Each structure stands twice: as C-alpha cells, then as structure tokens.
Amino acid sequence: MSRILIVLAALFLCSTPALAAEATGDPILVGGLFAESGPAAFVGTPSRLVAEMTVKKINAAGGILGRPIKLVIHDTESNPDVALRMARQLVEAENVLAIIGPTSTGEGLAVKKYTEEKNVPTIMTVGGDPVIAGGNFGPFTWTFKTPQRTSTAAEKIYEYLKAKGITSVAVMTAKDAFGQDGLNHLKNLAGKYGMDIVAEETFDPKGTDFSAQAFKLTTASPKAVIIWTIGPAGAIVAKNFAALPGDKPLVVECHGQPGSEFLQLAGPAANGVIMPATKLMAPDSLPASDPQAAVVRAFIADYDKEGIQAKFPINTHSGYAFDALILLQAGLQKAGKADPAALRDALETLKNVVGVSGVFTITPEDHNGLSTDSMVMLEVVDGKYQVAK
Template sequence: MFKKILITCLLCLMTAGAVDSAGTQPIKIGALFAESGKVADVGTASRLVAEMTLKEINAGGGILGRTVEMVVYDTESDPNVALRMARQLVEKDGVLAIIGPTSTGSGMAIKKYTEENEIPVIMTVGGDPVIAGGKFGPYAWTFKVPQRSSTAVRKIYENLQAKGVSTVALLTASDGFGQDGLRHLEALADEFGITVAAKETMDPQAMDFSAQAFKLSMAGPQAVIIWTMGPSGAVATKNFANLPGDKPLLVQCHGIPGPKFLELAGSAAEGVIMPGTKIMAPDYLADDDPQKSVILKFIEDYTAQGYGEKFPLNTHSGYAFDAVTLLKAGLEKAGAAERTALRDALETLQGVVGVSGVFSLTPEDHNGLGTDSMIMLEVQDGQYRLAE
C-alpha cells in the first residue's frame, strides 16, 4: 500500500514538474512571410516588424511571464510553399499559433489545413475570403488584421456618394485579391446609389493597361476604381493619365498607399484618391484619437531600426505589429498558452488598439475593424493628404 502511495506521489510530482517546466519554456509561435517572389517587399518588412515587436515584448517580461520564440519561414510568394511551411510549423516545430501569411492566395492555401488541425492563425492578408465563411469554408481558427475588402469598398463608396458620384467603372486584377474586390464593388454599389457602367480585368503582372483604360473611359464613368496591388496600380494610373480629353476621377484600393506608388506613378498620381490606414497621415489625427500615440511610437521605433531606408512606411507596415499585438492580448485574456483558450479569447477581444485600427472582434467577425479605422487619402503635390 505504501509503495502504491509512493508511486502515486512521484507521478504527481513528475506531472507538476512537467507543468512547471512548460510554464517556464518560451511560447513558440510560427510566422509565414513572403520574403522572396512578387510580394517580397511586403513580406520581408512584415518579418522585420514582427521581430521588432516581439523583441520589445520579451524585453518587457514576455507574455504570461514567458518569452516568445518565433519560427519564421519564407513562403516565396507561392501558395504551395505556404502550405508546406505551415505543415512544418505545426508538425515539426510544434508552434502554438501562426502569424501570416502575406497574400490572400497563400492564406486560402493554408486555411483548410490549419482549420482542420485547429491552429489559431492571425493573417496579414488583404482579401475577405479567409474569414468570409460560406463557400470559402469555415474560419473558426482564422483571423486577419488588414481591413476587409468590403470595408475598404464601403469607405470608397461613402466618399464617392458624398462627392455626388453615381456612375463608376471597375478595373480589377485577375488574382484572388482583385476578384475579391470586384465581388464587393458590385455587391455594394446599389446600397450607395452607384451604377457600375463598365468593368475590365487586368493581369497584375502586365505592364500596360491602355486598352482597358480606353474601353472604360468610353463608358463615360464619373470615376474609375482600380483594384490591384503592387506596380500595376501605378501603371494603370499612367495609362488613364495618357488618355485624351477629360479624365474620370481615379480611385485606388487600400493595398496601394505607400511611397512606391508615388514614385512609380509620378505626376499621374495627382488627384488620385484611395482608402488607407491612419499610418499614412498621422499628423492629421486628433490628439484624442486612441491610435495616434500607438502609430507615432510605431513610426519612431520603425525609423530607429533603420527599416524605412529599404522599406518605406506604407499602409501594410503595421499589419505584423497588429497581428503580434492581438496574439499578446489573446494570450493574456486566455491566461494560458493553449490553442483552444487562445482562439476563444481572440474572437472576443474588445478595444485592442493597433496601428491599423481599434480591434473589437466577435465570433462572427474575425477582423473587428469598421470604416472608421480607415481614412480617405488624396495625392496632392506628390504627397498623401486627407481627401475631402
């Protein structure tokens, strides 16, 4: 009997020791960023921001009294590679959660796997499908920090409606991001009293859209909305600027704001409007805006690291910061580094202030940002300013 009790006590001590040991080990998270390929500029900058943010968190005592270790893999801007790396993070590295990936296509590529394996993922992708449900699949374990495409569409339509614009033409990329934008641009037009007079598709890797610009201009729209990311947005802007006669108002999407667009589009960018995060015009924020101090500190830290020299601040810059911030808030609310507890905590977070907005999530809304998290920008004298 004594021997049996002794063995039981030893097992209890061993179990307690294992819990203690786990409680002192680093919290291991995974990260998927495109550090090569077509969106490498965004992905590499995101990795640097995530590292910068975690370094500060660890210096301040970590999360739940534990440091955070991040295992990072390059998705090479390839959805197939993203899925392979997600598997490695889960099956080999044993991470608690994943931050990233960078693009909507890669996000959709890993989602089925991470949902089936119940891995919390906080994505830094622009498109809605990752958290749209329905035909796009469940999203119980999937969250994202950039505003939904539908939110950006609403911000654009609110502005156009205020300007008295009632007819638009659409030029959307043929990739997942562009087609996600097209879906919402068409679906929400009636709500704002806007008619879509014409639409064209663009290959985001092409270098000339003159034919599409001409066709759309012939429909006589008051405004043309261009929905793409990367250099193609600037190329299309130049193509419209080169058309003869009166030009429609050009509107870019929320994936465009940044120095690169101004550089590539040059004088053709003058007067172009677009929705963006508040990081693009912090000086215009009211002093009582809860985001202002967070954004200004982020800019200060980013600049101090020297990241801006190679990766100038743009609307994407804060996404990795926000993902890490939500992860920290979720773990602190959960009170434990456990996947289900973290997932449950993430979808009920309220009032988490980030660079991209103030996040208030629900089980139905795994983004938690509204149109008030965005501002409308206008290019004036080669600079981004608040649009009227």
C-alpha cells in the same frame, strides 16, 4: 477588461526593459509565414522585420505570461503551395502555438483550410476577403485577420464617392485572387450605396501597359474608375489614365496601394488619385484624443529606429504584422495560458484593442473587428499623401 485592452498597445510601446520583469520559462513558439521572395516580397520582407521588432519589444517588456515569445519564420516564396507546406512544418514539426501571416490572399486561402482542420489559431496579415465555397474568407473558427476586409475598403470608397455626388463608376481589377475579390465586393455593395457600375475590365497584374482597358472604360463615361490591385500595376494604370486625352474620370485605387512606391512609380500621374488607407498613412491628421495617435506615432518611431524605414518606407501594409502580435499578446493575457483553444476563445472576444490599423473589437461573427471608421481617404497632392477633402 475593455479599458485595459484599449491602452495595452500604448503601454507595450512605452515600456522599457528596466521596468519589466524578466521573462522566464520555456518560450512560446509562434510561427511566422512571410513572402520574403517572389512578387509579394515587397510586403512580406518588411512584415517579417516588423514581426521581429515587435517580438523584441514584447520580450524586453517581460514577454507574455512571463514567458518570452520565439518566432519560427519561414519564407512562403509568394507561392500558395509553399505557404501550405511551411504551415504544415510549423504545426507538425515545430509545434507552434499559433501562426501569424501569410502575406498574400492566395497564400491565405491555401493555408486556411489546413490550420482550421488542425485547430491552430492563425492571425493572417492578408488584405483579401474572398467569397469561396463554404462562405467568406472569414470568420472561421480558428482564423483571424488584421487588415481591413475587402468589403470594408470597398464601403469606404463608396461612402466617399456618394458624399461627393458620384454614382457612376467603372471598375478595373486584376485577374488574381486579390483583384477578383475586390470585384466581387464592389459589385455586391454597389446597390447599397446607389452606385451604377457602367463598365468593367480586368488585367494581368504582371503586365506593363493597360492603356486599352483604360480607354474602353472611359468610353462608358464613368465619373470615377476604381482600380483593384497591389504592387506596380496600380501605378501603371494611373499613368495610363493620365495619358488619355480629354476629360478623365476620378481615379480611385484600393487600400493595397498607399505607400511611397506608388508615388515613385506613378510620378505626376499620381496627383489627384484617391484611395482608402489606415491611419498609419496620415499620422499628422490624428488628434491627441484619437486612441490610435500614440500607438501609430510610436510605431513609426520604432520602425525608423530599427532601420526598416530606410529599406522599406512605410506603407499601408506595414502595421499588419504588428497588429497580429498585439492581438496575440492580448489574447494570451486574457486566456491566462498558452493553450490553442483558450487562445482562440479569448481572441474571439477581444474588445477595444488599439493597433496600428485600427481599434479591434472581435466577435464570433467578425474575426477582423474593424469598420470603415478605421480608415481614411487619401488624395495625392503634389506627390504627397494628404487626407482627402
């Protein structure tokens, strides 16, 4: 089974409708929760487009278990309360088998408790992994996620810094759930990697200038400063540090930043900034022997062919909805039937499923299944991303 799953995504991407049996029977209903409006829309809208692109290819290749997939999608408006309300509608009014999404950490926290109570397999596309009452964001019984855990991204950063002989760091994190999640993991993991966090600052991610926080951090003389936020705030922070006089620390952004928007907004200040990312952001660095190489390149080609690239240039978030549907496909094929409990049990034992964000091996203890090996460290050089040396 493991070898079959290793090539599952590649076969799916290379399949053609002419070679596939036509999907028949009632469609398998799958809910989609995406922020298509509000501050997270820059992630949620392309995620919805990717989900539709992926389902179209799955159905063209014969569907799953001989049945077509039908997406039932709702806009969460980047609002946790709306996300919860839409989840209720998907489950109680529209009778979906499973849910993919939502987009942001706050939305994920709002939805998770409900879907767990209702026994709904949910493959989330959020990047956060908050520590909350009752344990971490996951694993839970019915909740899975495709982005690397926050702890995985933090460890990737620390691995890189340690290899460079850097142990003195400062951290600057957004006040929202995603930023504070990052702060918690950075602090919890610092001792494991011999890191000394010499200063901390927080900021409102909706702000337009963080020069004061940047200056305060530099007075502690860290060798590197780690920024934890998504969206335009990360570029603003990079510009704030670049504008400071004298010696400056190495600026490290989190795994939520890699994309063209950061480069455009930060401008020349982006040069020299490093950050962890999925291999999607470094396709040319992948040797043919890498099991992700064919999948990543085929995804990029489809993303462009469908016209998504022209509207939403690929970034580190682009593959999460694809991965959620690939895991759903593998889980249903392993379960052999469209049953929530059987799907959940199958998802929990998937091994070597090749996606855009990594090669997933899920266990009862780890409902994400990705390690630091699934990420690369990028550096911005002359306004472009390249693998950091």
